[in-house]
Every structure is written in C-alpha cells, then in structure tokens.
Amino acid sequence: MKFYDTPGAPNPRRVRMFMAEKGLSIPSVAVDLGKRENKSEDFTAINPRQRTPALMLDDGTVITESMAICRYLEALHPEPNLFGRDAREIGEIEMWARRIELHFLMTVAAAFRHLHPAMAEMEVPQVKEWGEVNRGRIVDELTILDRHLEGRDFIACGRFTVADITALVAVDFVRPTRVPVPEDLVHLARWRASVAARPSAKA
C-alpha cells in the first residue's frame, strides 16, 4: 500500500492519526499542494478530484475520501475498534463523527478556504461573504462541543473513537482562521489536552 499524504492539511491528518492509533505504518508519498502537485497529470490519474489523502492498494486500486480509507483500514485491522462494535455504538459514533465533520469541520474549512489568501488559487472563486458567515459560526460550534464534553472524557461511547480524531483536527484547524477559542470552554480545553497528548496526535 501507498499513502498519498499532505503534511499540514486536516484531512490527511485524520487518516495519519487513525493509522497511528491502529499501530499501522504505511509508506507515504508527500503531495505538496503549494507546488500544485495535486494538479499534476500523475496525481490526477490517482484521484481525479485532485485532493489528498488517497490510498493506493498493491494492485493499483485507489481509495479516496478520508473516512473511506479509515473504514477500509478498520475492516483489515479491527483492533483497537474506532468505528463501533455493535449497532448502538456504530450509530452513536457515526452520528457524532458526522455532526462534527459536517457542521464543525466543514464550517472551519469554509472559513479558511474562502478567506485565507493562501487559498486563493485552490478555492476558485473565493466567496468572501460565505467565508465570513462560516467564520462567524465557529465559536457557536466550539461551544456546542464544549457542552457535549461536560462530564465526558471522549466524544462518543466513553472511549476514544474516530469522532475524537475528527474533532481534534477540527479544533486545531480553527487556528489559521484566526478565531480565538474562548478560554471559558473548559470542558473542550480539558478534552483537547487529553486527546492531543496521545502519541497519534503527532502523527
């Protein structure tokens, strides 16, 4: 297998962290978005969407989309379980992973992509008004997460799951939007410190 990675980008980080939690070490190829390597003919053949991450299997089959790669790896390496063991866990983890991804991570991403000067060539056109609307929602999303984490060590099922991975990546992705994380979100801060201390957070 070969993992097409972009250090510094949030989605590849989700998969790197997932692999680290599983104890997997997959050879990786860095795709530099700044040098537009994702737009090259070679990489477009791998992922026509020109995005990272992508996982190439030994027979040349390519899996794209971060959560599809993670689910593929979970099926091959079931332990430690990160997507749920039974119907209830599966439903609860997917609900929280999607709430965080679709409502929080995507809000942060939209603010970053539509406002940051470095994204002007990647996000065409940048719609500043849409960026500002999303930027204005980030503190609300952080607050929702903070309230959920009151009295909880993890997002779902009382243990570390893929929902915590997406949440950590989303929280860390707030920084380039220059929205300050309110200091009174103490549950979020406690959870973040605990999850960020895991070795996988440095992957």
Place this chain on the structure above:
Amino acid sequence: MKFYDTPGAPNPRRVRMFMAEKGLSIPSVAVDLGKRENKSEDFTAINPRQRTPALMLDDGTVITESMAICRYLEALHPEPNLFGRDAREIGEIEMWARRIELHFLMTVAAAFRHLHPAMAEMEVPQVKEWGEVNRGRIVDELTILDRHLEGRDFIACGRFTVADITALVAVDFVRPTRVPVPEDLVHLARWRASVAARPSAKA
C-alpha cells in the same frame, strides 16, 4: 422505534429508501419544516440541530444524521447488504457514497438553500453568490457521475448499495434548482431510470 421524517426533503428520503430496501417498516412522525415544527421545543429536545431525519429508539436514545441511522439499521438488519461485506467493498462503497454526498448532493443543496425563496427563513443568511457558484457546478457533477456510470449498472461493487440511494436523491434534488439535466448524459439517464423503478424509490 420512531422515525422523525419530512416528506419531500432529500435526507429523510435517503433513510426511507434505505429502510424500504431492507424491508423495514418503522412508525414515523412527520415534521413539517414549512410550519417550523423542527424549531419547536419538543423537536429541539429530540435533535438540538433542529433537522430531520431522527430515529428514536425504544429507550429514548436518539440517533440523528441520515447515514448514522442507516448504519445503525444495517448493523441490526445485515441483509440485503448496502454498505459492503469486506474491506474492499466497504472502502469502495464509502468512497463513492462520500464523493456523491460531499461533492454532488451538497453542491445541489447549497444551490437550493442559498437561492430558493422558500428557503429564506431556513438558511440564514442566504448567500446568493455562494448559491450561484454551486448552481454553476451542478452540470459538472452530473457529467462526472455520467462518465462513471458508462458500462456500469450501479455506482459501486456491481450491485445496488447506499451509494445509489444518495446518488438518486441528489439527481432528483436537481429539479428545484431549475438546472436542466443535459440530455446527452445517457449513462446517467439509463442508471436513473433503472434505480428509480425500484419500489424503494417511492418510499
């Protein structure tokens, strides 16, 4: 179990179609978005995001997010399989389901939500420029799907899966954006006719 449904809305339709493919009949409660029933105190207690669908289990536990509900139901009722049987199928189906959901369905939804007058009270603020950008991408997304379907009866794994459900719902959701589906997309048209003829498409 109780299913909180909104007839006519795309996300609840995904779950209804999924349940119909499984042969499941779950009592449902209609939540009328036009009457703002989703904003009521009762429904906000069920889903603080004030969105449908939601599934309430017999002990009062609520699962929201369409795909979380579908995965919960798949775990309880594995046949017919709609999310994949082994690692490769799981990866392939999730990749296509996400490509279609995140790049196509969400593009159509953004065009609808930010441009349609009926959505002015639901999507606050409507960002017309963002709606137009997305509206302008719909034919590209339809064309990508058409090319993928050349020589294929289904989106993934050579059989009907949850990816076909999301794709059908996305294609049908193009109509209220008033973007005409190009007639030369013959593979898409063939696939659509075949999938729309399934009894579940009327669920």
